Amino acid sequence: MNKNTFWKEKTLAELTLDEWEQLCDGCGKCCLNKIIDDDTDELYYTNAACKLLDNQACHCIHYANRFDHVPSCTKVTLENIAELTWLPDSCAYRRLYLGRDLPSWHPLLSGSKQAMHDLGISVRNKTVNETKVKYLEDHIVSWPLKDCD
Numbered sequence: 001m002n003k004n005t006f007w008k009e010k011t012l013a014e015l016t017l018d019e020w021e022q023l024c025d026g027c028g029k030c031c032l033n034k035i036i037d038d039d040t041d042e043l044y045y046t047n048a049a050c051k052l053l054d055n056q057a058c059h060c061i062h063y064a065n066r067f068d069h070v071p072s073c074t075k076v077t078l079e080n081i082a083e084l085t086w087l088p089d090s091c092a093y094r095r096l097y098l099g100r101d102l103p104s105w106h107p108l109l110s111g112s113k114q115a116m117h118d119l120g121i122s123v124r125n126k127t128v129n130e131t132k133v134k135y136l137e138d139h140i141v142s143w144p145l146k147d148c149d
Helices: 003-009 017-023 063-069 092-097 114-118
Strands: 032-036 043-049
Touching: 003 017, 017 092
Parallel strands: none
Antiparallel strands: 032 043
């Protein structure tokens, strides 16, 4: 099996833990605070990021023990992927779950995260730390919904 196409060769249930982790493109969008309108159930993304997100590198500074720091952090798993409708359409887990392929800019295809950053898919340099936000409503943004390819 070609390591570079493991997501095409296996179902999500057949992936190893390492392969599952490789699917994450590192965009950081799942680390953004979101708002769901109680009346309409509409989802809004904000640029207010989890306090553990490194805005430049687009990764969690305490990934291995993030639940110790942020107990409400959500781990994306095979068991909960169907319920995580707040994941952006660009998310590899969501795409594969819905029967779509990885986008051309995905690091497993492009060889690095740079293409994702260049296209503005990631949160790089677009966020504010949630600890500095008074009202999430003042930080609603539409760019996390961008799904190039």
